[in-house]
Amino acid sequence: MIPQEIIRRKRNGEELSSADISSFIGALAAGQLSEGQIGAFAMAVWFKGMSREEIVALTLAMANSGDRLEWADIDRPIADKHSTGGVGDNVSLMLAPIAAACGLAVPMISGRGLGHTGGTLDKLESIPGYTITPDAGLFRRAVKEAGCAIIGQTGALAPADGRLYAVRDVTATVDSIPLITASILSKKLAAGLQTLVLDVKVGNGAFMADRHQAEILARSLVEVANGAGVKTSALITDMNEPLADSAGNAVEMRNCLDFLAGRKENTRLDTVVLAFAAEMLVKSGIAASPDEGERMARQALSSGKAAEVFARMVSMLGGPGDLIENPDKYLARAPVEKPVMAVRSGWLAACDARGIGVSVIDLGGGRRHPADRIDHRVGFSELLPLGTRVNAGEPIALVHAADEAAAERAAAALAAHYRISEDEPALGPVIAGLV
Template sequence: MIPQEIIRRKRDGDELAAADIQSFIAALAAGQLSEGQIGAFAMAVWFNGMSRTETVALTLAMADSGDRLQWADIDRPIADKHSTGGVGDNVSLMLAPIAAACGLAVPMISGRGLGHTGGTLDKLESIPGYMITPDADLFHKVVKETGCAIIGQTGTLAPADGRLYAVRDVTATVDSIPLITASILSKKLAAGLETLVLDVKVGNGAFMADRGQAEILAQSLVEVANGAGVKTSALITDMNQPLADSAGNAVEMRNCLDFLAGRKKDTRLDIVVFAFAAEMLVKSGVAASPDEAEGMARQALSSGKAAEVFARMVSMLGGPADLIENPDRYLARAPVEKPVPAARSGWLSACDARGVGVSVIDLGGGRRHPADRIDHRVGFSELLPLGTRVNAGEPIALVHAADEAAAERAAAALALHYRITEDRPGLTPVIAGLI
């Protein structure tokens, strides 16, 4: 294999053979390519794209660059869900135990915050003792005994993706549909999944602000995953406002515990969680129809079984066994909590969701640089949904900050991220489509 020949052919718009893609990725994983060669390959793909056949080959090659998890001793369908990222999106925290309580095995490998979006791992790290990178044996044991485990990617799982992504990040090639597709799916294939449901966000708080682009990405992910042997579908969901009524880390973990206790009914978050639970259960063959599946999922929540699964997962991964009963004992609170008053009377009609995510980062709840430490205490809670009628001076949210000055800045910023109008707004459905 001569790397520059593969780069040249892709640069010139040729379709690469699967064997060439496999050889190139194997060399990348083995450290045999320079960053210049990796960057040139990524840029050639960015300009010329890849066919579905090429993208499947790239995804499989990256999945095969490290270990593949095996679940032969688990007598449950192996399923997972992945989100392209949003603000106040803590769906995975509740969905995994609900799905597990309904009979699925969910080995969920999640990520940290990226840009303005929050990360599942950062939220879980607000729980004292929780191990986001357990060894393979413990990961397997937790999935087998509880039905789910939410952890971070290990260095042996799709390692080629890590190196390729690092180069893409500094060569302006992150936003390539084939490269995004292969990056997401290679880790899911390596996790040994049988079925997968994707949450492709669209709106001003998503990486894909345009509906057409979101549909292109969703179609690519679904076609490539199915082509690689994993039964997959995608829901396109709205991200023009925070999904939950909290945005941050410990505040979103509290939101998760409230949800598992049944205190978040009839919310946008409720709609999304159960839509994905239903899709997972039908895709895996556990339920025959979406209505039956949603009924099973809601029963798992109302009976307390999903909360029991979550509590056992947390305990087995090093967290406190009584987190659900005593959240205040373990989830740190910020020293300053300050209401954000509505600037005028009227209807909350629009939100800059990306701005809300950036404000969380400004509070210290996200990273400007990879090495930054997160303050898990900070963020926003009690965010009112769009379509709410407010009076001037009434709180539209609560700021959690490290000090008074930071709280003042965050409150002023958040107020600017919401538009209040005299007329009641028309609202976008939270589930925009299914692919």
């Protein structure tokens, strides 16, 4: 295999064979390629694209570049969900235990915050003692005994993806649909999944702001995952406002516990979580229809079984056994909490969801640089949904900040991120489509 020949052929728009791609990714994983060669390959793909067969081959090659998990000793369907990222998107925290309570095994490999979007791992690290990188034995036991485990990617899973992504991040090739597809799915295939449901976000708080581009990405992910042998579907969901009524880390963890306790019914978040639970159950053959799947998920919530699964997972992975009963004992609160007031009377008509995510980072709840330490206490809670009628001077959110000055800045920024109109807005559905 001559790397520059593969790069040249892709640069010229030729279709690469599975053997070519496998050889190139094998050399990448073995450290036999220079960063220049990796960057040139990524740029060639960015400009010339890839056929569906090429993307399947790239995904499989990256999935096979390290360990692949097997779950032969678990007699439940192995399923997972992945989101392309948003603001106030803590769906995974509730979805995994709900799905497990309904009979699935959910080995969920999650990530940290990326850009303005929050990360599931960062939220979990607000729980004292919770380990996001357990050894393989503990991970396996948690999935088998609790039914689910939400952890971070280890260096042994799809290592070629890690090296390729690091180069893409500094060569302006992150936003390539073939490379996004292979990056997401290689880790999921390595996790040994049988079924997968994808949450492709669209809107001003998503990486895909355009509906057409979101649909292209969703189709690519679904077709490639199914082509690689994993039963997969995708829901396209709205990210023009935060999904939960909180954005941050500990505040979203509190939101999760409230959800599992049944205190977030009839919200946009409730709609999305239950829809994904139903889709996972149907794809895995446990439910015959989405309606039946949703009924099963609601029963898991109302009976307290999903909360029990979550508590067991947290305890097995090093967290406190009584987190659900005593959240204030473990989830740190910011020293300053300040209401954000509506600047005028009217309807909350629109908001800059991306700006809200950036404001969380400004408070210290996200990273500007990879080595930054996160303040898990900070963020926003009690965010009112769009379509709410407010009066001037009424609170539309609550800021959680490390000091008074930061609270003042965040409150002013958040108020500026909302548009208040005299007319009631016409809002679209939170679930925009199914692929």
